Amino acid sequence: MLSLRSRRPDNSPLLEAHREDRYPYPYPTGWYRLASTDSLRRGEIRYLECLGKQFVLWREQESGEIHLMDAFCPHLGANLALGRVRGDCIECPFHQWQFAGDGRVDHIPYSLRPPAGTPARTHQLEDVHGQLFLYHRADASTDNEHEPPPYQVPRIPEVDDDRFVLRGHRDVGRIRMHIIEIAENAVDTAHFQPLHGQFRLPWTQIPVPKIEIVHQAKWTLDEESPWLMHFDDDVVLRILGREMARTGARVRVSYYGPGSLLFFRFTLPGRGEIAMYKTFLPISPLEQQVDYRWFADRRMPRLLVWYVIGNWASQLPQDVDIWQTKTYLPRPVLCRDDGPVHQMRRWYQQFLPTTTPTLPPADREGEAAPSGRDVPAA
Ligand code: FES
Ligand SMILES: [Fe+2]
Structure with missing residues (x-):
């Protein structure tokens, strides 16, 4: 049976802090697989923490359509993961606002005047052969967020x-x-x-x-x-x-x-x-x-x-x-018969943010060095 359990004891907090401090920004731009489509039942809500963000993945009761939203309710910040799916909406556990899959407020139990627009932040998913992929952008700017990704997840x-x-x-x-x-x-x-x-x-x-x-x-x-x-x-x-x-x-x-x-x-x-x-x-x-x-x-x-x-x-x-135990050396000492490590690192820069985004508090300790800072020239 394949096991990824290391034979070594867990790293000390000091070693983990050292490692975090030296690696580049941890959430580069690209396509990420979040789940397999059939793992989510109709009416199910799943809390997802990844890429420095908090999401809810939920599935409509009737149509079976799947949506990804920011986890925190735009009203007063409750976690939608504690809510429930009602028909084609997700209902917040706090004041029971209901949000449609596109982020609109569909229903407020105590008001007939819901806010306009799409206050719940939604993210588009691609289903590729039974897997749900999200295109994540490392740059903090939201200017380009509605532009299509430069490439798609390959199909077979x-x-x-x-x-x-x-x-x-x-x-x-x-x-x-x-x-x-x-x-x-x-x-x-x-x-x-x-x-x-x-x-x-x-x-x-x-x-x-x-x-x-x-x-x-x-x-x-x-x-x-x-x-x-x-x-x-x-x-x-x-x-x-x-x-x-x-x-x-x-x-x-x-x-x-x-x-x-x-x-x-x-x-x-x-x-x-x-x-x-x-x-x-x-x-x-x-x-x-x-x-x-x-x-x-x-x-x-x-x-x-x-x-x-x-x-x-x-x-x-x-x-x-x-x-699991190594560090990242910005200037590794290589010999002539090593592979093109520097060339690959220069290529990799395209996925890193041009300015270092603020990491969420949990990740901020040992914040990554600005991207590209220490990549030697050819
Ligand atoms: S916090 Fe979600 S409805 Fe109020
Ligand atoms: Fe390997």
């Missing part, structure tokens, strides 16, 4: 035309780490062999002696889409010292945005393809919720799909142990 054409089917999803849990580490992982090629070179039983940390995984990885920026980078890895098993070409597979991991949305394409020569979303949602500056959701060619044996995804998933806990 083979799911839309019914050739691929959902083969699994997993709530992997939470990791005490900063989101930039997800992006850095792709360019730090020197860690693949020492950390991920040992073959393990899929979905576990149990090593299989005398079987190694050989990685040949390449990182590229997408020339047409400035928010996109790719990590291509050719993987083969080395069994008793011999590389077995028949075990070869290729994976392309496309990073849409700041490490919040990774889209995988596994190609198994002669057997077909698997597509997977791997998502990271910052709950707080050093805490990420991790989820996997994968789809495969309907003709591909389920056991093979389970093996491929489980094999990849087994590699995550080795990174997690490092991520």
Whole structure:
């Protein structure tokens, strides 16, 4: 069973404060997965704390439409999570104002003169193959909030035309780490062999002696889409010292945005393809919720799909142990054979705010350094 529990004791408060102080702004601009669509029942309200904000996600009774709103009632600040859904409205627990999904006040029990406009702040969601995504903007300014995002969450054409089917999803849990580490992982090629070179039983940390995984990885920026980078890895098993070409597979991991949305394409020569979303949602500056959701060619044996995804998933806990205790060095000492860490960090600047927004009080201790301050030139 995949477990992200670290083998080490919890970090001291001093270490956590040190880490928070050094990492960049924790909620970069991008698409974030909030929940799977079918996890929310009709009439349900779910409180969500993430990206430095408080939200309620709720589902209408009749139509089943799902809405995301700021959690605090615009009237006098009660938390709408304690309210209830009444038909196509959410009702505040305090004075029982009712708000429609677009933020309008629909009903006030003691007044026939509701305020005009849409006082409840709503956020648009995109449902992509059963997952709800929010486009979050790191810049505090609301000037651009109604502009469409520069890119969309990728869909899988083979799911839309019914050739691929959902083969699994997993709530992997939470990791005490900063989101930039997800992006850095792709360019730090020197860690693949020492950390991920040992073959393990899929979905576990149990090593299989005398079987190694050989990685040949390449990182590229997408020339047409400035928010996109790719990590291509050719993987083969080395069994008793011999590389077995028949075990070869290729994976392309496309990073849409700041490490919040990774889209995988596994190609198994002669057997077909698997597509997977791997998502990271910052709950707080050093805490990420991790989820996997994968789809495969309907003709591909389920056991093979389970093996491929489980094999990849087994590699995550080795990174997690490092991520949960490390710091961020603005000026790392690199050697010539390290990956393009600085180039990736310069690319990453586009997702960070141009001015450091004020973090919510809970996050303010150890406020992040202004974005880009210490990124060396090429
Ligand atoms: S605080 Fe919500 S109705 Fe008054
Ligand atoms: Fe890694």
